[in-house]
Amino acid sequence: MDSSYFFRNDDLILESVLGTVLIFILIVILTRIFGLKSFSKMTGFDFVITVAIGSILGMSINSSKPSILLGAVILIALFSLNYLVTLLRFKSEKAEDLIDNDPLLLMENGEVIWDNMKASKVTEAELQSKLREANVIRLSEVKAVILETTGEISVMHTTDETLQLEDYIMGDVKRKHA
The missing domain is CATH 3.30.240.20 (bsu07140 like domains)
Structure with missing residues (x-):
């Protein structure tokens, strides 16, 4: 077997490693900004967000769809949405009843x-x-x-x-x- 069989996607390997590091750093930063509650499973909504974050993380670092940049934007949007919904639930009993x-x-x-x-x-x-x-x-x-x-x-x-x-x-x- 030719060694080129194992090394034909050198650029893809480098891109995947770099993308994984960048997405990992972004998740650490977002977790520090928005708090550990971002990964809680206290409500069904929390669970859905956690699954979505994991899915975007996996797709971003495993394939080019979504791209690393698009994956990062989606992660920022998910963390922000989770924070806004949590804040809304915290401030409004009606919102909490509607969401939970x-x-x-x-x-x-x-x-x-x-x-x-x-x-x-x-x-x-x-x-x-x-x-x-x-x-x-x-x-x-x-x-x-x-x-x-x-x-x-x-x-x-x-x-x-x-x-x-x-x-x-x-x-x-x-x-x-x-």
């Missing part, structure tokens, strides 16, 4: 809330898996199972039946799907 999903109660005090399971499209097998993952031995141990705004499922459980969840922890959780 509410966490939804799937189980309470050992009982499955089937209407919420059906409405949220969470299957019984998925619920069972999350209960096992949380080391639940008995359904009576489960105080609450919550479908979070990010799509994650939280399992609150204890073997001490006298303990109750504090209202603050459950304050934003919808008990019935609308």
